[in-house]
Amino acid sequence: MYDYPYFKVISEQSSAPPEIPYGIQMIGAQLEWLETKGAGIKVAIIDTGAPTHPDVKVVKALDFSGSGNSVDKKGHGSHVAGTIAANGKIKGVAPEVELYCLKVSKDQGSGIEPQSIANALNWCADNGMDVVNLSLGGPYNESVIEQAAKRCHEKGIVLVAAAGNWGMEFGVLYPARYSTTIATAAVDLDKKHPDWSAVGKELDVAAAGVQVWSTWLNDTYALLDGTSMATPHITGAVALIQAKAKIRYGRKLTPDQIKMLLQMYSEDVGQRGPDDLFGFGVFSFGRIGGSDRIKKEIKMRIGSKLFEVDGQQKEMDVVPFLKDGRTFVPVRFVSEGVGGNVNWDKETQEIDIKI
Numbered sequence: 001m002y003d004y005p006y007f008k009v010i011s012e013q014s015s016a017p018p019e020i021p022y023g024i025q026m027i028g029a030q031l032e033w034l035e036t037k038g039a040g041i042k043v044a045i046i047d048t049g050a051p052t053h054p055d056v057k058v059v060k061a062l063d064f065s066g067s068g069n070s071v072d073k074k075g076h077g078s079h080v081a082g083t084i085a086a087n088g089k090i091k092g093v094a095p096e097v098e099l100y101c102l103k104v105s106k107d108q109g110s111g112i113e114p115q116s117i118a119n120a121l122n123w124c125a126d127n128g129m130d131v132v133n134l135s136l137g138g139p140y141n142e143s144v145i146e147q148a149a150k151r152c153h154e155k156g157i158v159l160v161a162a163a164g165n166w167g168m169e170f171g172v173l174y175p176a177r178y179s180t181t182i183a184t185a186a187v188d189l190d191k192k193h194p195d196w197s198a199v200g201k202e203l204d205v206a207a208a209g210v211q212v213w214s215t216w217l218n219d220t221y222a223l224l225d226g227t228s229m230a231t232p233h234i235t236g237a238v239a240l241i242q243a244k245a246k247i248r249y250g251r252k253l254t255p256d257q258i259k260m261l262l263q264m265y266s267e268d269v270g271q272r273g274p275d276d277l278f279g280f281g282v283f284s285f286g287r288i289g290g291s292d293r294i295k296k297e298i299k300m301r302i303g304s305k306l307f308e309v310d311g312q313q314k315e316m317d318v319v320p321f322l323k324d325g326r327t328f329v330p331v332r333f334v335s336e337g338v339g340g341n342v343n344w345d346k347e348t349q350e351i352d353i354k355i
Helices: 022-027 076-085 114-126 143-154 227-249 255-264 331-337
Strands: 008-013 042-047 060-063 098-103 131-134 158-162 181-187 205-208 212-215 221-225 298-300 306-309 312-315 321-323 326-328 341-345 350-354
Touching: 022 205, 022 227, 042 076, 042 114, 042 227, 076 098, 076 212, 076 221, 076 227, 098 114, 114 131, 114 143, 131 227, 143 158, 158 227, 158 255, 181 227, 181 255, 205 227, 212 227, 221 227, 227 255
Parallel strands: 042 098, 042 131, 060 098, 131 158, 158 181, 181 205
Antiparallel strands: 008 221, 212 221, 298 306, 306 312, 321 326, 341 350
């Protein structure tokens, strides 16, 4: 039995978050939008079903789960779809792709039958999909999925799969472990490895998977963690690459060419060369606005230990205070909030900050 790697819902809101979430900026999608936003590329999402969110347009939705409907009632598929193709109050990586949503899990309970995933993959092979997003997986190989993935690969379909959220416990999950897929790990805003992102030599690339805003149930937006959130960033990037290849060369690239391109142009953020945390690194079309950092918002209140970093509540062990009209703010927590490494020697009271 397969499932969606454990993902964390941090918050949910009815108002729209930033129009272009940081993960879209990190991938550098805007740099490609003047030439293409993915028009003419067919992207399939094998997940919890089709979103009904106004920011996401779905060309076709199918049920392979036996639920009797193709609608997403869990939210996972809606979030994935928004990161790939939202084109409303927020934007996805490739907002003009043709989106197909294939539901493989029932509305109630957990777990996904391997045959449902295989059936959905075979449908993709038979219906001319260009890219498939697989934000799901399991620790054991299932031959029916392996054969269906191989068939898609032979048909020229690029498969992008989540590495998994169990850190070193199970390693990279299937189907991400297959050579026919692009195994995607997660990084945070500072391109650092979260301890839950799967570790293994099978990793190909990494993308934003920590505190990712996207579309959710009931026309809302949600902030989530998970390699499931990183994967659609890469799926969207592949769609832009294929759209660009069709414009410039009149043909698409093969899945192996796409994988090599992604690996070659990923920023090597770990050990030199491919490693077990990031694969070949964090893929991006380029840096936005001349900077490789995304700004963070920190909110503090005088006299309160509670503060927020990009809307996420944290707590410090001292409080900001006023004295003689001057504001005193604990520099350690501000530095950590913007992604700095802070070493505090309590005996000498020396603070070493690296940002």
